[in-house]
Amino acid sequence: MPGNGQAVLRVQDLKTVFATRAGDIHAVNSVSFSLQPGELLGVVGESGSGKSVTMMSLIGLLPMPPAQVRAGEGHFGGNDLLKLGRKDLQALRGRDIGFVFQDPMTSLNPVFTVGFQIMEPLRKHMGMDKARARQRAAELLQLVGIPDAERRLKDFPHQFSGGMRQRVMIAIALACDPKVLIADEPTTALDVTIQAQILELVKELRQKLGMAIIWITHDLGVIAGIADRVMVMYGGQVVEYGPVREIFANPAHPYTRALMTTVPSVRGARAEKLNVIEGQPPMLSQHPTACPFRARCPQAFGRCSRENPARYTVAQGHDTACFWDHETGGERHV
Amino acid sequence: MSERRKLVEVRDLKMYFPITSGVLRRHSGDVKAVDGVSFDIYEGETLGVVGESGCGKSTCGRAVLRLYDITSGTIKIDGVEIGAKSQHGLRKMRPTMQMVFQDPQACLNPRMTVAAIIGEPLDEHTNWSKKKKLDRIYELMDAVGLNRNFANRYPHAFSGGQRQRIGIARALALNPKFIICDEPIAALDVSIQAQVVNLLEELQDEFGLTYMFISHDLSMVRHIADRVAVMYLGKIIELAPRDALYDSPLHPYTEALLSAVPDPDPKIEARVERIILKGDVPSPANPPKGCNFCTRCPKVMDICREIDPEYRELRPGHFVACHLHNDTGATGAPRNEHTQQGEDA
Numbered sequence: 010m011p012g013n014g015q016a017v018l019r020v021q022d023l024k025t026v027f028a029t030r031a032g033d034i035h036a037v038n039s040v041s042f043s044l045q046p047g048e049l050l051g052v053v054g055e056s057g058s059g060k061s062v063t064m065m066s067l068i069g070l071l072p073m074p075p076a077q078v079r080a081g082e083g084h085f086g087g088n089d090l091l092k093l094g095r096k097d098l099q100a101l102r103g104r105d106i107g108f109v110f111q112d113p114m115t116s117l118n119p120v121f122t123v124g125f126q127i128m129e130p131l132r133k134h135m136g137m138d139k140a141r142a143r144q145r146a147a148e149l150l151q152l153v154g155i156p157d158a159e160r161r162l163k164d165f166p167h168q169f170s171g172g173m174r175q176r177v178m179i180a181i182a183l184a185c186d187p188k189v190l191i192a193d194e195p196t197t198a199l200d201v202t203i204q205a206q207i208l209e210l211v212k213e214l215r216q217k218l219g220m221a222i223i224w225i226t227h228d229l230g231v232i233a234g235i236a237d238r239v240m241v242m243y244g245g246q247v248v249e250y251g252p253v254r255e256i257f258a259n260p261a262h263p264y265t266r267a268l269m270t271t272v273p274s275v276r277g278a279r280a281e282k283l284n285v286i287e288g289q290p291p292m293l294s295q296h297p298t299a300c301p302f303r304a305r306c307p308q309a310f311g312r313c314s315r316e317n318p319a320r321y322t323v324a325q326g327h328d329t330a331c332f333w334d335h336e337t338g339g340e341r342h343v
Numbered sequence: 344m345s346e347r348r349k350l351v352e353v354r355d356l357k358m359y360f361p362i363t364s365g366v367l368r369r370h371s372g373d374v375k376a377v378d379g380v381s382f383d384i385y386e387g388e389t390l391g392v393v394g395e396s397g398c399g400k401s402t403c404g405r406a407v408l409r410l411y412d413i414t415s416g417t418i419k420i421d422g423v424e425i426g427a428k429s430q431h432g433l434r435k436m437r438p439t440m441q442m443v444f445q446d447p448q449a450c451l452n453p454r455m456t457v458a459a460i461i462g463e464p465l466d467e468h469t470n471w472s473k474k475k476k477l478d479r480i481y482e483l484m485d486a487v488g489l490n491r492n493f494a495n496r497y498p499h500a501f502s503g504g505q506r507q508r509i510g511i512a513r514a515l516a517l518n519p520k521f522i523i524c525d526e527p528i529a530a531l532d533v534s535i536q537a538q539v540v541n542l543l544e545e546l547q548d549e550f551g552l553t554y555m556f557i558s559h560d561l562s563m564v565r566h567i568a569d570r571v572a573v574m575y576l577g578k579i580i581e582l583a584p585r586d587a588l589y590d591s592p593l594h595p596y597t598e599a600l601l602s603a604v605p606d607p608d609p610k611i612e613a614r615v616e617r618i619i620l621k622g623d624v625p626s627p628a629n630p631p632k633g634c635n636f637c638t639r640c641p642k643v644m645d646i647c648r649e650i651d652p653e654y655r656e657l658r659p660g661h662f663v664a665c666h667l668h669n670d671t672g673a674t675g676a677p678r679n680e681h682t683q684q685g686e687d688a
Binding site for chain 1: 395502504534535537559563565566589599601602603604606610612615617620623
């Protein structure tokens with residue numbers, strides 16, 4: 010369980026609710042996790058599982074209203090992110106926490122040059138003058154593998170391809186040497202060959218710069234390749250959390266187990282029929298009083314619809330929110 | 344393989360979109376979205392078409408159904424040549440060939456009920472009575488796993504996976520033989536993708552359908568397709584039976600594409616030797632001289648920058664367009680095109 014002293018980011022019991030005219034949507038329910046320095050935490054889940062909202066709540070990028078952070082703590086460098094004012098958060102974002110969004114087409118401003126956009130955080134947060142900022146911006150572009158960096162600073166976003174734009178976004182995110190980089194589905198909009206380039210780049214950058222990364226994705230393949238630890242989310246909750254090899258070799262939650270068998274692979278044996286998780290993801294209109302996965306769970310029993318399971322430790326650093334014990338195949342005695 | 348009937352025969356299909364410039368809209372070039380592709384689809388099989396975005400796979404699918412007026416080439420579906428038919432003349436053919444689109448949100452009219460959407464092809468192409476149509480609509484809803492009671496609801500009341508089922512039911516309404524699925528699962532969540540793919544497979548068995556399954560998801564194509572075509576910049580660069588393509592790809596692009604797919608198993612991931620391609624796909628308005636892939640190919644040779652490799656059958660059923668597999672490739676131009684003297688192992 011989280012709670013380690015030297016974690017760069019420690020989140021405790023985060024609850025985020027969207028207040029809409031049709032009632033509250035409980036998008037994030039009691040999410041806790043921690044991020045160690047230099048580690049890459051992969052966050053997996055379907056759309057609507059709350060993975061993006063969790064991270065956005067932390068850095069204050071959700072539109073409020075309708076979003077409300079109802080409870081929780083987010084410890085980062087001696088501060089509680091959720092209690093900081095707008096100004097303080099603004100100073101933090103881009104300097105200590107960098108982020109890369111899914112769609113490289115819309116996250117760059119089309120009317121400014123790429124150089125201007127990379128220099129912006131440098132001048133704002135690091136107080137650099139124009140000449141030094143430009144020099145650093147060129148270095149950054151080079152770092153993320155854009156050839157002819159000096160000249161390309163003067164180009165506009167539309168002159169770059171999708172993969173190149175995502176590299177520019179990464180350059181902006183890295184500009185001020187952040188302690189934490191949050192990447193929200195950074196390769197989902199890209200082709201596989203370009204995705205492979207970006208993943209390779211991230212592996213390289215981690216070795217060079219050593220920042221901690223939170224990588225949000227729905228692609229288990231990407232997670233298997235780059236993550237150190239994995240957090241699986243479903244229905245706004247963390248259902249499983251542990252080291253990557255442990256999770257893939259020994260998945261404890263029925264959702265994680267099912268997820269791994271629904272995805273076909275390009276290597277190894279080919280299944281005649283795909284396994285299916287029947288049913289639909291839950292509507293999050295109420296505070297959960299039962300396990301969110303119970304309706305689709307092959308292992309569900311009486312207790313699952315009466316109580317919402319807490320996160321039980323199954324191995325060193327590996328926990329799951331499930332009453333069913335995958336090792337005995339019966340109910341967990343807790 | 345030869346005794347199976349060819350349902351679809353496409354020869355040298357080209358689809359160019361003109362680029363115009365200036366006030367006079369002068370024709371100044373072409374985007375060669377599909378540039379001379381040939382393939383067959385046998386009755387009852389699934390042909391997977393894979394490639395990166397912009398490689399022309401969707402355009403190819405749409406051109407085969409003649410949703411565009413094609414630039415040149417011939418398309419024969421179920422024995423009827425449709426490449427040059429007028430759009431009006433095509434109407435009689437439409438019931439045979441249908442399409443399932445990528446975005447289940449955009450392809451359903453939000454102001455029509457599910458029954459009206461599924462029944463629209465029946466209104467257009469049959470003169471059945473109301474009662475008969477409704478029976479057929481219910482039958483289709485059962486076939487794709489939609490609850491009959493929802494027939495009078497509107498698309499917004501359904502989830503993405505269910506909307507895709509509505510789209511599939513509509514495509515099935517007229518008992519087609521051939522369905523083009525254009526990225527039918529790309530907009531869906533992982534756990535829902537498997538449901539839709541399984542449904543497509545069940546329907547294929549039940550109704551003897553033939554699919555052309557267009558997707559960028561190589562692992563899903565491996566699951567559903569019998570044969571797979573790989574496209575790059577408007578051309579098919581390799582076409583082979585599924586296992587041959589995935590186990591022993593011949594074209595360097597196919598190799599790189601397969602190696603780029605991350606594997607959902609950290610143990611395999613650690614072992615996979617990745618071929619990282621440099622750079623991006625060139626623009627189809629201005630393809631490179633010679634082989635289209637020569638700008639990114641890790642095994643590029645001098646000849647690749649000069650001459651476009653010929654697309655030919657290297658092993659039975661395994662087509663590839665690459666100079667690596669022409670024994671004349673390393674020395675000079677393969678002038679006499681139909682000599683099958685290539686290495687055959």
